[in-house]
Amino acid sequence: MQHQYGTAGKRKTKYYDIYPGIDDLKEPARRRIPYFAWEYLDSGTGIERLVDHNRQRLRAIEMVPKFVGGNFDVSLQTELMGETYDLPFGVAPVGMTGLMWPGGELMLARTASRNNIPYCLSTVACQSPETVGPLCDDNGWFQLYTPFDREICLDILKRARDSGFKTLVVTVDVPVPSMRERQRKAGLRIPPQTDLKTLLRVAARPQWAWATLLHGKPGLPLLEKYAKSGDLKEVSSFFGRQLNNVVNLDYIKYIRSQWQGKLVVKGVLHEEDARMLVEAGVDGIIVSNHGGRQFDAAPAAIDALPAVVKAVDGQCAILFDSGVRTGLDVVRALALGAQFVLLGRAFLYGIAALGEYGGDHVVNILDEDIANNLKQLGVREISELKSCLR
Numbered sequence: 001m002q003h004q005y006g007t008a009g010k011r012k013t014k015y016y017d018i019y020p021g022i023d024d025l026k027e028p029a030r031r032r033i034p035y036f037a038w039e040y041l042d043s044g045t046g047i048e049r050l051v052d053h054n055r056q057r058l059r060a061i062e063m064v065p066k067f068v069g070g071n072f073d074v075s076l077q078t079e080l081m082g083e084t085y086d087l088p089f090g091v092a093p094v095g096m097t098g099l100m101w102p103g104g105e106l107m108l109a110r111t112a113s114r115n116n117i118p119y120c121l122s123t124v125a126c127q128s129p130e131t132v133g134p135l136c137d138d139n140g141w142f143q144l145y146t147p148f149d150r151e152i153c154l155d156i157l158k159r160a161r162d163s164g165f166k167t168l169v170v171t172v173d174v175p176v177p178s179m180r181e182r183q184r185k186a187g188l189r190i191p192p193q194t195d196l197k198t199l200l201r202v203a204a205r206p207q208w209a210w211a212t213l214l215h216g217k218p219g220l221p222l223l224e225k226y227a228k229s230g231d232l233k234e235v236s237s238f239f240g241r242q243l244n245n246v247v248n249l250d251y252i253k254y255i256r257s258q259w260q261g262k263l264v265v266k267g268v269l270h271e272e273d274a275r276m277l278v279e280a281g282v283d284g285i286i287v288s289n290h291g292g293r294q295f296d297a298a299p300a301a302i303d304a305l306p307a308v309v310k311a312v313d314g315q316c317a318i319l320f321d322s323g324v325r326t327g328l329d330v331v332r333a334l335a336l337g338a339q340f341v342l343l344g345r346a347f348l349y350g351i352a353a354l355g356e357y358g359g360d361h362v363v364n365i366l367d368e369d370i371a372n373n374l375k376q377l378g379v380r381e382i383s384e385l386k387s388c389l390r
């Protein structure tokens with residue numbers, strides 16, 4: 001993809017000047033979805049120190065531009081684990097996306113397919129892999145919370161593979177559910193409460209309420225088969241029993257032996273974990289602190305990145321997420337050694353604010369911002385970025 005300096009060309013849409021940045025989508029998103037859904041989307045855990053810290057540490061990274069290299073085009077096409085994507089970022093797995101905007105998983109899968117970027121479907125999505133897989137073309141990744149029961153694990157892997165997902169992302173940074181105080185105060189429960197306060201909150205968001213009527217109440221369809229029930233209360237208690245799991249190396253090796261596609265482990269911060277995962281034969285590692293939603297005293301993910309890059313030493317791909325809100329943040333993570341970047345909340349703000357093409361608008365914002373900042377830096381290739389760090 002070639003970029004003209006200072007223009008998004010055909011990518012300019014009606015949203016271009018109204019929501020030029022991802023943060024501009026936050027307030028419209030908040031106003032369109034019920035309070036409990038917003039608190040689920042936006043919150044962290046504890047005193048939410050890490051949510052801010054992730055962003056502040058990204059912002060603190062300075063890069064030194066070079067100005068006399070002449071005029072050039074920038075290519076953002078990125079090779080990752082044998083695949084070619086048009087851009088160096090994709091959509092992170094987000095559980096219960098359909099709670100934040102009904103049908104959100106379907107929208108983001110279509111966004112990924114239209115823009116040739118990956119979309120990662122969560123184990124706890126409101127749509128099944130069988131529904132979402134075919135919408136992703138070849139860009140579908142599937143995220144796994146490892147069940148205790150390995151028979152269930154095998155069946156989930158089979159369903160993901162048969163639905164067209166080629167990359168498996170195993171999340172390891174949820175040993176137990178975190179405190180999520182804001183969500184609890186907002187009355188977020190599974191299944192959703194039907195008390196007067198909740199109903200009034202839903203009534204205050206008529207577009208969301210209407211869309212929910214059309215799509216049906218959000219559920220966890222992947223898990224219904226194993227919970228042997230469509231009742232959300234049963235399914236969620238099954239989730240509590242089966243999927244809140246400390247993942248050990250033995251389990252990763254087992255999955256490695258059972259999954260023929262690319263295997264990525266998500267939620268790594270410590271270089272010792274990274275080394276062990278390389279030995280277990282993973283294809284990629286996502287340096288992430290779950291967007292600050294799990295352990296509030298963790299380091300900013302961007303601060304953990306260089307040590308993991310060094311420990312892995314090119315033996316598998318390194319991806320990054322947590323706190324990314326601009327194209328320049330993507331550039332910063334790439335400069336520090338990530339090959340690819342994922343974003344969670346940014347895409348959720350997009351669909352909650354704008355619906356079907358909200359995710360595409362987020363892609364456009366990032367695409368133009370990355371290309372522009374590479375030009376500002378005087379860097380033709382992502383691989384040159386390191387030379388601008390001090």
Ligand SMILES: Cc1cc2nc3c(=O)[nH]c(=O)nc-3n(C[C@H](O)[C@H](O)[C@H](O)COP(=O)(O)O)c2cc1C
Pocket residue numbers: 040041042092093094095096122123124143171266288289290291292293321322323324342343344345346
């Ligand atoms: C509402 C929400 C739900 C999430 N659900 C999952 C999930 O089901 N599985 C998972 O591996 N990560 C989950 N994450 C973490 C994201 O995949 C990603 O690591 C995080 O959002 C990155 O930070 P960012 O939101 O600042 O981009 C969730 C994040 C959010 C915001």
